[in-house]
Amino acid sequence: MLSCGHEHRVRKSRDFFSEIIAQGIVWSIRDDGGFPTSTSPFGVTAIPFWPLESRAQKVIDNVGAYRGFRTCRLELSEFMERWLLPEKCLAIFRPRFQGVGTIPSAKH
Incomplete structure (x- = not known):
């Protein structure tokens, strides 16, 4: 049985990929230093992506x-x-803007 947290991450990942495939576009944020990253408690480095520019701007x-x-x-x-490779880790963001995202496993 999958945990609620796992089901939620899988659903968010599925929704993200459905949206970007439909639009043909992915959004991130960057500054002159490049793309921001964060590191999970497990040492996994992630880069944030959103399906809509408005969400990234928020x-x-x-x-x-x-x-x-x-x-x-x-x-x-x-x-x-460039980004969807086994050695890369994505941070997928949905409508919330609190800076909380889903980091899908390569197994998904």
Whole structure:
């Protein structure tokens, strides 16, 4: 049996990929230093991505650590070739902007 937390992460991941495939675009944020990263309690480094520019912009507008960042549009093909690799870890964000995301496992 899957835990509620696991089911939630799988659902968020599925929704994210459905949206980006439908649009052909993925959004992240960056500044002159590049893309922000965070590290999970397990030592996994993640890079944030959103299915909509408005969601990425909401984080920039509401999370102090990201002030000065700008949204960054990635074509789906670039995202898949550059970021969607087994050695990479994604942080998938849904409508909330508190800076909390889902980090899917490569097993998903």
